[in-house]
Amino acid sequence: MLRKEELEHLSRFSSTIKLARKTVLRADSLSLSPVTAVIEGTIGIQHILDDGRRSIAAFYLSGDIIDLRTPGTDQRHDLVALTRATICRLSPAVLDDVLQLNESARAVSVDNLRRQKCLALDHSVDLTKKRALEKVASFVFECRDRQPTVAAEIKLPMQHCDIADYLGLRPETVSRCLHELQDSKMIEQPTVSCITIKDAGALRTLADGTKHDGERAR
Amino acid sequence: MLRKEELEHLSRFSSTIKLARKTVLRADSLSLSPVTAVIEGTIGIQHILDDGRRSIAAFYLSGDIIDLRTPGTDQRHDLVALTRATICRLSPAVLDDVLQLNESARAVSVDNLRRQKCLALDHSVDLTKKRALEKVASFVFECRDRQPTVAAEIKLPMQHCDIADYLGLRPETVSRCLHELQDSKMIEQPTVSCITIKDAGALRTLADGTKHDGERAR
DNA sequence: CGATTGTTTGATCTCTCTCAATGGGCGTGG
DNA sequence: CCACGCCCATTGAGAGAGATCAAACAATCG
Numbered sequence: 407m408l409r410k411e412e413l414e415h416l417s418r419f420s421s422t423i424k425l426a427r428k429t430v431l432r433a434d435s436l437s438l439s440p441v442t443a444v445i446e447g448t449i450g451i452q453h454i455l456d457d458g459r460r461s462i463a464a465f466y467l468s469g470d471i472i473d474l475r476t477p478g479t480d481q482r483h484d485l486v487a488l489t490r491a492t493i494c495r496l497s498p499a500v501l502d503d504v505l506q507l508n509e510s511a512r513a514v515s516v517d518n519l520r521r522q523k524c525l526a527l528d529h530s531v532d533l534t535k536k537r538a539l540e541k542v543a544s545f546v547f548e549c550r551d552r553q554p555t556v557a558a559e560i561k562l563p564m565q566h567c568d569i570a571d572y573l574g575l576r577p578e579t580v581s582r583c584l585h586e587l588q589d590s591k592m593i594e595q596p597t598v599s600c601i602t603i604k605d606a607g608a609l610r611t612l613a614d615g616t617k618h619d620g621e622r623a624r
Numbered sequence: 625m626l627r628k629e630e631l632e633h634l635s636r637f638s639s640t641i642k643l644a645r646k647t648v649l650r651a652d653s654l655s656l657s658p659v660t661a662v663i664e665g666t667i668g669i670q671h672i673l674d675d676g677r678r679s680i681a682a683f684y685l686s687g688d689i690i691d692l693r694t695p696g697t698d699q700r701h702d703l704v705a706l707t708r709a710t711i712c713r714l715s716p717a718v719l720d721d722v723l724q725l726n727e728s729a730r731a732v733s734v735d736n737l738r739r740q741k742c743l744a745l746d747h748s749v750d751l752t753k754k755r756a757l758e759k760v761a762s763f764v765f766e767c768r769d770r771q772p773t774v775a776a777e778i779k780l781p782m783q784h785c786d787i788a789d790y791l792g793l794r795p796e797t798v799s800r801c802l803h804e805l806q807d808s809k810m811i812e813q814p815t816v817s818c819i820t821i822k823d824a825g826a827l828r829t830l831a832d833g834t835k836h837d838g839e840r841a842r
Numbered sequence: 843c844g845a846t847t848g849t850t851t852g853a854t855c856t857c858t859c860t861c862a863a864t865g866g867g868c869g870t871g872g
Numbered sequence: 873c874c875a876c877g878c879c880c881a882t883t884g885a886g887a888g889a890g891a892t893c894a895a896a897c898a899a900t901c902g
Contacts, residue, residue, distance in 0.1 A: 453749045455833030463748040476742045477735040483745060517695040519737045524694045526744035527701060530681040531671045533751035534792035538858065566881065574752035576859060581882055598867080598881070615673030756890065784849065794891060799850055816849070816899080 419500045425487040433481045439495045440474040440481065447491025448563040451483045452571070462488075462572040464526060467552055467563060471496075471518055488564040533574050536615055541573045542583040543613035546593065546601060560601045638714045643705040651699045657713045658692040658699065665709025666781040669701045670789070680706075680790040682744060685770055685781060689714075689736055706782040751792055754833055759791045760801040761831035764811065764819060778819045 422445065430452070431442075442449070449472065450462045465488060466472050474481055475498065487493075505512040532544045550560050562569070567577045575583075584601075587593045592609045594602045603609055640663065648670070649660075660667070667690065668680045683706060684690050692699055693716065705711075723730040750762045768778050780787070785795045793801075802819075805811045810827045812820045821827060 457834050459753040459833055461749045461752040463745040475738055477739050520693055521695050523741040523744060526741060527681040529748055531679045534679040535677040615677055616675050
């Protein structure tokens with residue numbers, strides 16, 4: 407996680423690209439330049455199964471560094487723009503030089519890796535044992551905690567069909583769950599891409615996987 | 625990923641512990657000593673939801689280094705022994721000193737983080753969009769590729785109930801899927817904890833998510 | 843060798859997917 | 873700036889994969 411000035415500095419040694427939504431950078435083209443900084447927008451790591459099913463394994467926001475170097479194995483994931491996005495392809499060699507010299511930048515870089523690994527593990531927990539409604543509740547918190555500013559309004563960083571592919575659900579289910587959260591007064595949804603948390607306690611409890619039979623006529 | 629000699633060297637500055645299966649090292653106790661080397665056996669990262677559902681987000685085998693430092697957030701995951709295991713709690717300070725001096729060890733350490741992040745992403749793909757049978761097929765390959773020696777016999781590094789918590793399934797489903805793979809001649813299962821791949825091509829195709837309606841009386 | 847833990851099998855239930863059709867919002871081009 | 877068209881969100885009805893529950897069986901450990 408670098409600050410904007412640092413990103414801009416690095417970008418001098420690299421190529422900054424604007425991407426339209428749904429633009430895909432395929433895995434094979436990434437092996438040459440596996441390090442990408444997100445300047446603006448949302449970038450997803452996607453994987454297409456042989457029969458077309460799409461999975462979004464992770465997403466990255468403004469300021470994140472995506473390091474796709476995979477020691478020992480082939481890169482199997484694509485990058486995809488989930489919104490209009492601006493990215494910066496970094497030369498791994500140049501980056502490594504910078505990190506070699508700058509100890510604090512190196513620490514930041516390693517922390518960045520640790521943080522992303524931690525996010526991936528948290529996400530795995532959401533995926534393994536949570537029900538659809540719990541997944542969506544958890545996703546709302548992830549968006550809140552990862553958006554740059556602390557605000558009551560949460561701007562969803564991607565569309566419902568992308569959320570579905572990220573949570574292992576279908577777009578219809580995501581829509582139904584968001585409406586259910588709204589019906590039970592936990593959130594409000596002024597527009598499709600904007601959410602306000604109304605009852606953070608109840609939403610947290612739900613996201614953390616507490617049984618709440620009590621609420622369902624039992 | 626360090627070699628056994630290196631592990632043993634590091635262990636002089638640390639405490640080596642033998643764990644019985646199901647021993648849990650709770651998240652709060654890990655914040656002081658968040659770096660653990662697996663000497664022998666299988667260690668899982670587990671998370672228990674408020675109502676008792678258990679998720680295993682990742683597992684680590686002999687030689688793996690588990691770095692649970694989570695910059696910025698609290699550690700929320702426990703470690704659990706999925707088999708009888710021997711681990712080595714490393715002092716993060718000592719480890720960082722070693723890495724500060726030894727550039728190649730540092731590279732190994734960063735590669736280790738990248739590799740684990742990559743494994744976590746792959747696992748997310750398995751969890752989001754694959755059906756139970758595909759998940760189990762994929763798991764068989766993961767076990768094959770991660771076990772220390774290349775052998776026809778794959779020793780499952782954990783029990784069915786742990787596999788279930790890792791794949792987001794139930795033990796009954798894992799059992800049924802393994803039998804289905806056996807019925808369709810893709811694997812053989814001499815004992816509960818041992819598997820032989822009989823038709824790697826078909827198993828790979830299945831794991832990668834190709835529709836195979838053709839095989840099902842269509 | 844007995845008790846506990848884990849695996850297997852079968853029957854039923856339920857949550858989510860699937861399919862299809864409608865409606866709305868956003869971006870594009872005029 | 874407005875209108876059109878396309879993509880996305882929504883809604884409903886139905887089907888299916890996996891969960892759940894229960895009970896028998898096997899394996900492991902002390």
